[in-house]
Amino acid sequence: MTAYEAGTGDAANPLKQLARHGQSPWLDFIQRSYTESGKLKKLVEEDGLKGVTSNPSIFQKAMGHGTDYDPQIRQILADRIVDAGTLYETLAIHDIRAAAKVLHPVYAQTAKVDGYVSLEVSPYLARDTKATIAEARRLWIAVGAPNLMIKIPGTDEGAPAVQAAIAEGINVNVTLLFSLSAYKKVVEAYIAGLEERLSRGESVKGIASVASFFVSRIDVKIDKEIDARIAAGDREAESLRGLRGKVAIANAKQAYEYWQGIVRSPRWKKLADAGAMPQRLLWASTSTKDKTFSDVLYVDGLIGPETVNTIPPATFDDFRDHGRVADTLTQDLPGAHRVISEARRLGLDLDGVTRTLVTEGVRGFEDAFDALLGAIAAKQAAFLGNKVTKTTLNLPASLDTAVREELEAWRTKGNVRRLWAGDATLWTGRDEGNWLKWLTIVDDQLLALSKFEEFQAEVKARGFRDALLLGMGGSSLGPEVLAQTFGKHEGFPHLYVLDSTDPQQIRDFQDRIDISRTLFIVSSKSGGTLEPNILKAYFFDQAKKVLGDKVGSHFITVTDPGSHMEDVAKKDGFWKIFYGEKQIGGRYSVLSDFGLVPAAVAGLPLKLLLESALRGEKSCAASVPPAQNPGVVLGSVLGVAARDFGRDKVTIIASPGIYDMGAWLEQLLAESTGKDGKGLIPIDDETIGKPDVYGKDRVFAYLRLAEDPCPRQDAAFAALAEAGEPVVTIELHERRQVLEEFFRWEFATAVAGSIIGINAFNQPDVEASKIETKKITNAYNETGKLPPYEPFAKDGPFAFYADPKNAAALKAGTTAEAILKAHFARAGAGDYVALLAYIDRDTATREWIQKVRLSVRDGLKLATAAEFGPRFQHSTGQAYKGGPNTGVFMQITCDDVVNLPVPGEKYTFGIVKEAQARGDMEVLAERGRRVLRVHIHGDLKSGLEKLAQAISAAV
Ligand SMILES: O=C(CO)[C@@H](O)[C@H](O)[C@H](O)[C@H](O)COP(=O)(O)O
Numbered sequence: 001m002t003a004y005e006a007g008t009g010d011a012a013n014p015l016k017q018l019a020r021h022g023q024s025p026w027l028d029f030i031q032r033s034y035t036e037s038g039k040l041k042k043l044v045e046e047d048g049l050k051g052v053t054s055n056p057s058i059f060q061k062a063m064g065h066g067t068d069y070d071p072q073i074r075q076i077l078a079d080r081i082v083d084a085g086t087l088y089e090t091l092a093i094h095d096i097r098a099a100a101k102v103l104h105p106v107y108a109q110t111a112k113v114d115g116y117v118s119l120e121v122s123p124y125l126a127r128d129t130k131a132t133i134a135e136a137r138r139l140w141i142a143v144g145a146p147n148l149m150i151k152i153p154g155t156d157e158g159a160p161a162v163q164a165a166i167a168e169g170i171n172v173n174v175t176l177l178f179s180l181s182a183y184k185k186v187v188e189a190y191i192a193g194l195e196e197r198l199s200r201g202e203s204v205k206g207i208a209s210v211a212s213f214f215v216s217r218i219d220v221k222i223d224k225e226i227d228a229r230i231a232a233g234d235r236e237a238e239s240l241r242g243l244r245g246k247v248a249i250a251n252a253k254q255a256y257e258y259w260q261g262i263v264r265s266p267r268w269k270k271l272a273d274a275g276a277m278p279q280r281l282l283w284a285s286t287s288t289k290d291k292t293f294s295d296v297l298y299v300d301g302l303i304g305p306e307t308v309n310t311i312p313p314a315t316f317d318d319f320r321d322h323g324r325v326a327d328t329l330t331q332d333l334p335g336a337h338r339v340i341s342e343a344r345r346l347g348l349d350l351d352g353v354t355r356t357l358v359t360e361g362v363r364g365f366e367d368a369f370d371a372l373l374g375a376i377a378a379k380q381a382a383f384l385g386n387k388v389t390k391t392t393l394n395l396p397a398s399l400d401t402a403v404r405e406e407l408e409a410w411r412t413k414g415n416v417r418r419l420w421a422g423d424a425t426l427w428t429g430r431d432e433g434n435w436l437k438w439l440t441i442v443d444d445q446l447l448a449l450s451k452f453e454e455f456q457a458e459v460k461a462r463g464f465r466d467a468l469l470l471g472m473g474g475s476s477l478g479p480e481v482l483a484q485t486f487g488k489h490e491g492f493p494h495l496y497v498l499d500s501t502d503p504q505q506i507r508d509f510q511d512r513i514d515i516s517r518t519l520f521i522v523s524s525k526s527g528g529t530l531e532p533n534i535l536k537a538y539f540f541d542q543a544k545k546v547l548g549d550k551v552g553s554h555f556i557t558v559t560d561p562g563s564h565m566e567d568v569a570k571k572d573g574f575w576k577i578f579y580g581e582k583q584i585g586g587r588y589s590v591l592s593d594f595g596l597v598p599a600a601v602a603g604l605p606l607k608l609l610l611e612s613a614l615r616g617e618k619s620c621a622a623s624v625p626p627a628q629n630p631g632v633v634l635g636s637v638l639g640v641a642a643r644d645f646g647r648d649k650v651t652i653i654a655s656p657g658i659y660d661m662g663a664w665l666e667q668l669l670a671e672s673t674g675k676d677g678k679g680l681i682p683i684d685d686e687t688i689g690k691p692d693v694y695g696k697d698r699v700f701a702y703l704r705l706a707e708d709p710c711p712r713q714d715a716a717f718a719a720l721a722e723a724g725e726p727v728v729t730i731e732l733h734e735r736r737q738v739l740e741e742f743f744r745w746e747f748a749t750a751v752a753g754s755i756i757g758i759n760a761f762n763q764p765d766v767e768a769s770k771i772e773t774k775k776i777t778n779a780y781n782e783t784g785k786l787p788p789y790e791p792f793a794k795d796g797p798f799a800f801y802a803d804p805k806n807a808a809a810l811k812a813g814t815t816a817e818a819i820l821k822a823h824f825a826r827a828g829a830g831d832y833v834a835l836l837a838y839i840d841r842d843t844a845t846r847e848w849i850q851k852v853r854l855s856v857r858d859g860l861k862l863a864t865a866a867e868f869g870p871r872f873q874h875s876t877g878q879a880y881k882g883g884p885n886t887g888v889f890m891q892i893t894c895d896d897v898v899n900l901p902v903p904g905e906k907y908t909f910g911i912v913k914e915a916q917a918r919g920d921m922e923v924l925a926e927r928g929r930r931v932l933r934v935h936i937h938g939d940l941k942s943g944l945e946k947l948a949q950a951i952s953a954a955v
């Protein structure tokens with residue numbers, strides 16, 4: 001008695017009779033309820049079931065619908081923060097293990113011939129040999145059952161992976177085989193894998209493999225071609241009709257014939273003598289698709305020794321009911337050859353069909369996997385409820401359709417996976433892949449949590465009253481959000497963030513802190529940026545006067561390894577040096593030490609914050625299909641709205657409790673996307689108005705803090721949505737979720753950048769202004785004075801400056817009002833007006849700029865940006881100079897009542913600020929931008945008042 005006869009006994013059950021003919025019926029299906037209810041066990045005991053196969057479509061059917069899996073999903077989500085892919089795999093492994101347990105007795109009774117459960121590698125890897133091998137190895141270990149088979153596609157790339165897996169002793173089910181030629185390669189891979197083991201002196205016993213030959217799909221394709229030709233009146237109609245429903249089985253029989261030759265060959269004999277088991281042919285795709293054929297056609301017709309048929313449940317039942325058992329596989333082989341040659345004679349393209357079927361098969365499994373992961377991600381979001389932020393889109397129909405199309409394109413191209421894999425061709429194909437460490441930084445930070453917590457305890461123990469962070473842009477805006485959003489924490493210093501060269505503003509901060517009890521955080525990624533260097537020099541000097549030799553112990557730095565600031569910190573005996581990641585650009589650095597160190601200093605709950613960020617990361621993971629991926633959805637809305645609809649003004653409004661998010665977002669969006677004449681123009685904190693004050697160039701992003709919403713904002717957004725404006729509402733259930741949003745917006749920005757078609761990770765035009773500023777400060781150091789700079793007009797306290805081209809356009813007027821009128825008259829639909837104020841940024845000036853921008857917005861119906869220099873130069877400045885030429889700029893400068901020295905330099909902070917304004921103006925003008933500078937002489941307060949009146953009159 002062979003192993004195949006082990007389960008015989010019930011003469012009335014065709015399924016059981018198969019064993020006598022050497023065929024093992026497997027079930028092409030898996031579902032939790034089957035295993036848990038004992039149904040699978042019953043099939044084994046009553047029907048002689050000998051194995052189970054799964055594939056992405058099967059799991060999609062099982063997990064994508066119903067509630068079978070809900071309890072385990074809830075339990076996993078309660079314990080861990082995971083992505084949809086991990087969730088799927090955990091559920092799948094659970095099922096596979098459970099089925100393997102049920103089938104283990106078969107495995108034992110048949111001496112390892114049968115009793116297997118198959119689990120397929122990710123279909124996304126079907127064309128990647130190395131990744132398939134790694135995945136096979138990983139799944140093999142993760143499931144940890146001897147009667148597991150790893151399914152690997154029999155593609156050109158899959159065959160070498162089969163060989164490698166077999167050589168490692170992993171049981172393999174080779175799937176997606178349609179053609180004899182592909183099958184031959186797979187047989188070779190199996191044999192070569194076993195030979196590899198033998199040559200290393202390893203055993204080949206007990207290693208099992210099946211080659212899954214797909215049957216019915218071939219008839220579906222060929223018969224369609226036949227029907228089309230008959231319908232078109234083909235002369236060979238009769239002969240063609242005679243082949244309907246025959247080619248697939250004939251093709252399978254040829255494969256079997258080949259197998260028979262193999263197992264008789266001396267090469268195989270050697271392996272068999274060493275105890276190897278032959279790789280059996282497994283008939284897959286055996287449900288009947290054409291209802292005019294027998295419903296058990298592909299079981300009845302393929303019965304033969306040492307084969308497997310994996311049968312879907314309905315066909316399984318049909319075959320139990322009326323299957324006919326006979327040795328059909330070996331019957332009439334000449335007939336099978338005739339069918340194939342007749343098909344060739346008639347020009348039916350079997351080779352082409354099998355090639356197409358491989359491509360379609362891979363695609364089909366990818367689609368099914370996408371659908372499955374999408375369903376899991378949606379379920380996950382629903383179960384997590386308030387633990388994650390919630391996004392609602394209100395988009396006009398045309399934008400909505402375009403966004404859906406974009407999401408589908410991202411899905412079919414596998415772009416989310418490409419992004420995670422660092423594929424630079426998603427952007428401009430240059431060095432973008434080197435700038436993506438932010439994708440996984442949260443995982444690293446969680447691993448390093450104890451480092452931050454120890455530091456936090458040390459800060460607390462030292463009893464600092466204040467902490468002053470000195471930095472610009474990416475090194476200051478994230479910490480500023482943390483400081484503003486989470487406030488002061490008992491026992492920890494008050495965190496202040498200074499990002500200005502305005503002497504008055506520096507003095508304001510100095511007045512707020514007690515230097516003797518202050519921890520200074522010098523934050524500079526490159527370590528070479530002018531502002532943090534001179535601010536450090538200034539405060540170090542000031543602190544030295546108070547602290548003497550201990551001054552270094554009040555300073556820490558966060559900087560990239562090897563930077564100038566690292567040298568400074570070492571030389572000056574800083575208390576600590578924290579390092580950034582070189583593969584993260586400044587504006588993507590908030591979840592690296594650039595955000596974590598100030599968070600630790602301020603006494604924030606680091607673990608909770610990082611966990612929130614991790615939720616952001618996991619919800620945007622490579623496994624989460626675009627339509628369920630919050631980062632891709634948001635990025636697609638922003639990218640498509642700008643690219644296809646001219647809606648490039650991303651208007652960001654946040655609830656009061658998280659208002660500062662906008663300043664961080666401004667930099668992220670503008671600096672990442674505003675270049676090559678394209679990009680998103682962020683409009684932050686422009687008080688929300690009635691629908692009629694807006695042009696058709698906006699997308700609105702509402703960051704709503706559900707725990708403390710603003711009813712006025714709610715009502716205004718409802719009105720905008722009602723009026724058909726595109727509104728994205730992101731609901732944060734608690735403040736902590738700003739960390740989740742940090743990650744999501746970073747991801748969305750990368751996506752939008754890809755859609756717009758720019759490099760989302762460089763900032764060429766910010767560098768340009770820095771160079772111009774440096775030229776001016778260097779000149780000052782050499783000559784002790786600034787180059788001459790003449791206004792083209794003066795009126796009262798105002799002096800107006802511009803480059804010759806802009807001056808020519810504005811010179812007609814001589815009064816402030818006329819000049820401003822002429823300037824603003826240059827703005828038209830789709831443009832924006834940016835006020836760039838190089839003045840102290842305090843409550844009064846912020847209110848002033850807000851009032852003025854609203855008068856401009858309402859007067860001109862244009863988007864407005866209200867910015868303070870020099871901080872915006874490290875942020876939106878990139879888009880102003882490098883983005884679309886739609887900005888109309890007005891610099892506002894003032895006399896400095898206070899001036900402060902920069903230790904070691906001839907220039908002062910006042911000179912630096914002047915150099916920055918001039919440098920930026922130079923570059924703006926050089927890029928052909930409409931720009932005007934208004935300098936306020938004398939008292940700033942009254943000057944600003946007058947300017948506000950003049951602007952209001954001009955618009
Ligand atoms: O590959 C195996 C078994 O190794 C099967 O699970 C295989 O994927 C299925 O039989 C087919 O996908 C089902 O195909 P079809 O009936 O949808 O044409």
Ligand SMILES: O=C[C@H](O)COP(=O)(O)O
Nearest residue numbers: 473474524525526529586
């Ligand atoms: O956004 C980045 C700013 O330009 C500051 O750069 P940094 O961190 O290298 O000093």
